[in-house]
Amino acid sequence: xxxxxxxxxAYKNGKTLEQCREEAKSLSSEFKTYIEKKGKLLWTEILxxxxxxxxxxxFTLKFLxxxxxDIGNYKIPEVKKAIL
Numbered sequence: 413x414x415x416x417x418x419x420x421x422a423y424k425n426g427k428t429l430e431q432c433r434e435e436a437k438s439l440s441s442e443f444k445t446y447i448e449k450k451g452k453l454l455w456t457e458i459l460x461x462x463x464x465x466x467x468x469x470x471f472t473l474k475f476l477x478x479x480x481x482d483i484g485n486y487k488i489p490e491v492k493k494a495i496l
Contacts, residue, residue, distance in 0.1 A: 424465045436471030455489040
């Protein structure tokens with residue numbers, strides 16, 4: 413029985429999972445500087461920047477959360493610096 417190898421599956425625009433992850437990492441570093449300047453970043457702004465690619469969008473939010481940012485929720489759809 414043939415199986416699909418998830419490591420080489422093409423997602424939106426023909427990218428692999430690893431390529432999406434790398435792109436999200438680079439975008440999250442850009443978003444960090446924007447958040448430092450402006451104080452917050454809306455989810456819709458992130459979605460527009462990633463060209464509505466849901467996988468990169470989710471990875472970006474994940475990396476921002478791992479770096480200590482408050483990514484909000486459905487009631488407050490924005491990313492901001494976490495208050496410690």
